[in-house]
Amino acid sequence: MKISRLRAIQLEARFADVFGGIEKVPAELLAPAAHFRRIPRAGQVSTLVIVESNDGAIGYGEAFGLPHAGAATAIINGVIAPVLIGAEIGDPNEMLGDLERYFTAMGSTRGPAIEALSGVDIALWDLKARAAGLPLATLLGGSPGPVATYVSPVGFQDHPDKSARAARAYLDQGYTAIKLKVGRGLAIDIDHIAAVRGEMGSDKALYLDANCAYDVPTAIAVAKALAPYNIGWFEEPVPPDDPQALAEVRRASPVPVAAGENDFTLAAHAKLVAADAVDFLQPNISRAGGVSGLMAIGALCARSGILMAPHGVGSCVAVSAAVHTCRAAPAVHGYEANRLLNPLRDNMAVRPLVTEAGQLVAQDFPGHGGEPDLARLARYVVNGLETNAERGDVIHISA
Numbered sequence: 001m002k003i004s005r006l007r008a009i010q011l012e013a014r015f016a017d018v019f020g021g022i023e024k025v026p027a028e029l030l031a032p033a034a035h036f037r038r039i040p041r042a043g044q045v046s047t048l049v050i051v052e053s054n055d056g057a058i059g060y061g062e063a064f065g066l067p068h069a070g071a072a073t074a075i076i077n078g079v080i081a082p083v084l085i086g087a088e089i090g091d092p093n094e095m096l097g098d099l100e101r102y103f104t105a106m107g108s109t110r111g112p113a114i115e116a117l118s119g120v121d122i123a124l125w126d127l128k129a130r131a132a133g134l135p136l137a138t139l140l141g142g143s144p145g146p147v148a149t150y151v152s153p154v155g156f157q158d159h160p161d162k163s164a165r166a167a168r169a170y171l172d173q174g175y176t177a178i179k180l181k182v183g184r185g186l187a188i189d190i191d192h193i194a195a196v197r198g199e200m201g202s203d204k205a206l207y208l209d210a211n212c213a214y215d216v217p218t219a220i221a222v223a224k225a226l227a228p229y230n231i232g233w234f235e236e237p238v239p240p241d242d243p244q245a246l247a248e249v250r251r252a253s254p255v256p257v258a259a260g261e262n263d264f265t266l267a268a269h270a271k272l273v274a275a276d277a278v279d280f281l282q283p284n285i286s287r288a289g290g291v292s293g294l295m296a297i298g299a300l301c302a303r304s305g306i307l308m309a310p311h312g313v314g315s316c317v318a319v320s321a322a323v324h325t326c327r328a329a330p331a332v333h334g335y336e337a338n339r340l341l342n343p344l345r346d347n348m349a350v351r352p353l354v355t356e357a358g359q360l361v362a363q364d365f366p367g368h369g370g371e372p373d374l375a376r377l378a379r380y381v382v383n384g385l386e387t388n389a390e391r392g393d394v395i396h397i398s399a
Contacts, residue, residue, distance in 0.1 A: 001054065001089045002089060003054075003084050003086065004052050004054040004086075005050075006050070006052075006080070006120070007049075007050055007076070007077055008049050008072065008081075008116070009048045009377075010069045010070050010073040010381070011045060011047070011069060011315070011344055012044070012069065012380060012382050013045075013344050014043040015041075015043045016043070027158070028156055028157060029340070029341060031155075032156060032340060033153065033156065033183065033209065033211040034182075034183030034210060035213075044340075044341075044344050044345075045066060045068065045069040046062055046064075046065040046069055046286075046315045046317075046344050047063035047069045047076065047119055048062060048119075048372065048377070049061035049062060049063060049076060049119040049120055050123065053127060053131065057127050057131040058127060059125070059126035059130060060126050060317050060368075060370065060372060061118075061119040061120055061121065061122030061123030061124070061125075061126065062122060062286045062315055062321070063115040063120075064115045064118070064119075064284060064314070064318075069382070071112035072115045072116040076120060079116075080117070080120055083098075084099075084120070089124065089127065089128065092120075092125055093121070093289075095124065096120060096292075100114070100117055103117070109268070111264070114265065114289070117289070118286050118287050118293060119286060119290065120290070121289060121290025121291055122286070122291055122317065122368070125140075125290065126321065126367040129366055129367045129368070134366060135363070135364055135368075135369070136362075137324040137325070140324070140327075140329075141328050144324070144362045144363060145327060145362055146357075146362075147326045147332070147334065147359060147362060148333065148359060149175070149177070149334055149335055149337045149355070149358060150175070150207060150309075150334055151170045151177065151178055151179070151336075151337045151338075151358070152178070152179035152181075152207075152312070152336055152338050153180070153181050153339075154167050154178060154181065155340070156181055163180065163195050163196050164195040164196055164198065164199040167196045171199075171200065174357055176204050176205070177204060177358075178200065178204070179207040179208070179209055179336070180193065180196050180207070180209070181208075181209055181210075182208050182209065182210050183209075183211055183212075183214065184213075189225075190225055193206075193208065193226070194229065202230060206229065206230065206231055206232060207231070207232045207258075208226070208234050208235060209236060210222075210234070211235075212239040212240065213237075214237050215238065216238055216248050219234075219237035220249055220252040220253070222234075223237065223249060223254065224253070226254065227254040233255065233256040233279065234249075234253060234255050234257055236258070236259050237257065240259070240263060243271050243274070244275055244277075246259055246275070247275045247276050247277040250276065250278065256279035257277065257279055257280075258278060258280035258282055259272060259277065259278050259281070259282060260272060260278065260282040260297075260311070261283070261284050261287075263283065263288065265288070265289065265293075266289065266293065266296050266297060273306065279306055279307070280307050280333060281307075281309070282309050282310060283297045283308070283310055283311065284310065284313070284314075285310060285314075285318055286314050286318040290321075291321060294308075294322065294325045294326075294329055295325065295328070297329075298329030298330045298331050299330055301331035302330035302331040306331070308331050308332050309332075309333040310325075310335055312336025312338045313336075313340075314344075314345065315344035315370075315372070316344070316346075316352075316370040317368070317370040317371075317372060318370075319345060319360070320362075320368040321370060323362045323368075324368045337355065347376060348373060348376055348380070349370055349373065350373050351371070353370075
């Protein structure tokens, strides 16, 4: 079985289209977290990856979209596809090894090039599982079923009572663990933490995500103020790329520290572990090596005595692939059910994502189960799309 076709499609779902104008988009969507306060979030973006074999098997992957999905799309179509078309389909990690070494030699150990490889890895694993007639979780050595899940975000609200109401809405949907966005200064953070904790009660897990908002001294001051609130973890208190800085925060913090969503390689995650900087690693499947990356990082966690809690943003493709991988990877603590408005996640799947009793479920279908509906997909495609009505497949992407 060989690769006969590989292509990437840039997707964008604009909040302005959903609400009938950018001026009608709620402020908590435009600036849901610390890193969107200067550059508002205009919508959801992604790169869809489609791979086909010469015997008709097909697989779907996804490369992380922010800040612009065009970069990974161009790398897949212009660099990766010409190398892989005609290649024998074997272990995806081995198939992409030369490309990863090439990108590393060019200095591209972060960002769109590694995200592009991640999307292709997911698509290859999906193709292999579908060709074998197996759920991806089963092919990886696990089984379909529920995955421990926490919900996010309780984003930036302008009053603590609104944060409490947002948390209550999640509790009423059956979730028992919630992540609150922080990063607006100690006083504001604590006001919102206290309100959400009060609404949740003391028995449910509350996680905090600062999205790299603080320097080390401020992060330590915030961390020390968290002791009374039974916090599950303090996520990304400082910017990435400095494991020693994060380790300094962790040494002073009375609550666990989590990070990893902005790291791209196994080596980068290993540096966080070596620095004693984290209690939880949080790789994103669509930017940290795909299915192969999550399996390897899970093994790293198992060897190191820490836990993996993968980052949960993306379309139906990335989320489905991650949930299946979580059913097979070692040392998994849980997965993030991100509920920020996302038509690419909620409106694009042939079979919608399933949540039961507050847990996402790896469905018992061949592959990762997140196959996109290509007819519904068309409205989100950037730069044009033509479809073949008979095959129901994308046949051309215009420039």
